[in-house]
Amino acid sequence: MVSATKKWIFLKASSVILVPLMMWFVINLAAIYDKSFDEVLAFFTTQPSKFLISLLMIVAFFYSALSISEIFEDYVENQEIKNVANKLLYLFVIIVPSLTIFVIFKLSL
């Protein structure tokens, strides 16, 4: 399979997962953002929100890596700068969700 086709399939599959996840997240964000420490902690550390927020982080950052690399492809002319930007992007999208999931599990202990 051509790599561009593979990338398109990954992009579409992740967007199908993201649509309901993002809707679930914004509804809950509006409900909890101004609540007390205990209420916010309970939201992030109990199921199913613990699983869903972890899934949202993984899929959203994966989707962003694919789509932001497309923006680099369209607007960054210099190949070396593009390569560095892509590597930094991939590093960022691995570190942030991994750390968040680690924190969520640490908070649940």
Added chain:
Amino acid sequence: MNNKKNPLSPHIQIYSWHISSLISISHRITGVINIIALTFISIWISSMLFGATSYELTKSILNSFIGKFIIIGIIWSFNFQILSEIRHLFWDLGYGFELKISKITGLMVIFGSFILTVLIYLGGR
């Protein structure tokens, strides 16, 4: 041929905006905003590691006018991305390419994102 004196096209000052181009650029901008927002949400979650006393500062920021503005902005940006993504998925299935339908769905994305933001924010109160 590389002539740097050639005018850029489309020129930003005379470019006529269409619904499709507006949605396209907004889709990209909200995509970048959403990832920045998720990074801040990650910092928000991580701030809870420092305990309830330290969380009071985060809570006061989120309860301020700027905090509420940012939360409403994030909800709008996510809603815009959701509706625009649904529009893209319908295109991928082969529906909604006609000019009239495309304009209608574009307007639905713009107005729908604002309506959903108001409903979700008020629903959460």
